[in-house]
Amino acid sequence: MTATEMTTSQPDLAEKEERQQSVAGDAGPDSIPASVTATALCKEKHAAWSTLNSTLRAKEGSAAERLLGQKAQMSSFIFEAGLKLPRPEPLPEALSDEILLAATKDDGRDTTVCIRVRPVLPHEEAKGEYPVVIASNPGLNVHSMDFRWNGMSNIKTNKYEVDLAFGPEHDNDVVYNAVAKPLIPLVLSNGMGTLLAYGQTGSGKTYTMTSMQERIATDIFSLARQHRCARDPAYNGSDDTGFVFTLCFFELMGKQAFDLLDDRKSISILEDTFGAVQIVGARQEDVVDSTHFLELIERGSALRRTEATAKNETSSRSHAVCCIKVRNNELPEAEDGMLYLVDLAGSENNSDSSHHNRDRINETKEINKSLGTLKECIRNRSLVGLSNNHVHIPFRTSRLTLILKEAFDPLSTRQCRTTVIANVSPGILDAQQTLNTMRYIEPLRVTLPPQPTAVVDDQTNPATWTNAYLRKWILANYLGGRVDPNMLCPTESGKQLCRVPMGTFINRCMLCEGVDPRHAKELYLKLWNLLIDARTRNRNGPSKPAARIDADGARKASIRPAVPGRPKQLAVKQLKPGQFVALTPDAISDGKAPIVLLLEKRPDGAWVVADVVAAENDPDRYELLIADRWVAHTLLLKKLVELEYDRKSRYYILKNVV
């Protein structure tokens, strides 16, 4: 107890004793009634508590001030230390071809991870802010202060590897040509391209995304014209390119979505029974030319919700999704190409959001949660090819990842490419947030093991072909090399090309001069015949005849020789598409697919089926591999089984054997 505390507390004690005596002692005529004394005591107690509270509050206040003072000291210390850093070397303004080639090389990955460091802004420079984030391709160096437990500190350089790093010297054209422009040909040939701008609030996401949108608005029409020119020598360069572009623009805030082309009307993001994602109620505008495209983007951007944050006066507090659908009128059966341009909401850390009210704190939590799910989906999608175990991709957890589902779905038959541009502020005061951004994006860049180049397992099985062997086969096998592999399969392996739908395949072939749809279809069927032969061989053993597909598309079943006297297993007339059927034991060659899903009955009575395999970690649950199709003779089909789809685990569960 301190001296001052002693002086204030001793009279209190004396008074208390005196009072206790008067309450407990002889109650004389002028003594205070017990009830009155109790009230007085309560009042006094209350007064003592409030004194104590105000003393504590004063102490808290001075502690907070002291903390603020320490923080200010720390900032100036960081600035001083930053000023001692060597000035970064200016980077060349254009990225060399070598760097671009290395970043876009075919290494089997569907995701490109880039970083963009914006310049120090004039108001930051006025405050003495100093750049400590330096792009040095293909990586990034972040200098940060490292504080030790003993009070010592030094400057630490954190190195990160990315596919491409853009510095303040690189303008929007350099960024666009390297990351966004390559997505347009993919989308025109029915693929799906996704461009995501990620980063801390105020790091330049909207600046980057707006400039990408402006350039895409011009180039998508000119590239469509070029495509038409290459296909049709009689084309006169008119606006009728055969492609129809439809745009919708909306923002996502937690579980809510608002249409930015229709006065922020509330819309719904739903998955239909076929698993396709529908944006219900959103206005979809057919875009006629670049001016119209830009007008729509401007209209939508003006309606985005913004709030002031610690780092940005007009921070976007939502994910803005601009979706461009490309329909090819010449090939109506092909899937529509999709281009998603997503300006993600700015990530904020705890200190940035410390002055927010409850709603804003919840909003920040929602944003960070959806960004976490996005990261998990991108990373797990890259891990699918690396692991033998089932890799869970939680794309249904947030609306954003549900919309981009196809980019993460390993069973997607479309060619997909995702590019993430992580934006960072260059200053020393943002170094911690920059490190957080790097920690977020670094795991997205999964390095795949080197693909075998010269070794082809089985020259008669396209599923085992590398891209190099596939190219060789196309050049050697088809029309004296008229189909250009750069158009048909720039990066795909044999297995990936077999997953491309027929419409898309034909569309890609027709981009080559002198190839008509009939030739393209023949090539598609030739590849599929090889694949079906190989699959059937694997299943039935080497001596069994294989399934065939005729030029008119009709499949002939692989005929498994009937075993004499074998009892009839199943009333084949009962069979309908959509039923699950267990196979006979000798049909299950490797024990992997005990059950199949009936897809389509061929004219000769055989069935096109898809494999249903037991989950790796749970033999009672099954997974449908819709892309693994083959033709099964009815003699291979043993019993009807009932499988129930469990939405929660996304597996099928065996209910009953009929």
Ligand SMILES: Nc1ncnc2c1ncn2[C@@H]1O[C@H](COP(=O)(O)OP(=O)(O)OP(=O)(O)O)[C@@H](O)[C@H]1O
């Ligand atoms: N590469 C750049 N060159 C010049 N200025 C830039 C660059 N990147 C960003 N800026 C400027 O930085 C400021 C913040 O950028 P922007 O609004 O795009 O940030 P943001 O990441 O979208 O922020 P938020 O998430 O809060 O919306 C703007 O004034 C913008 O003009």
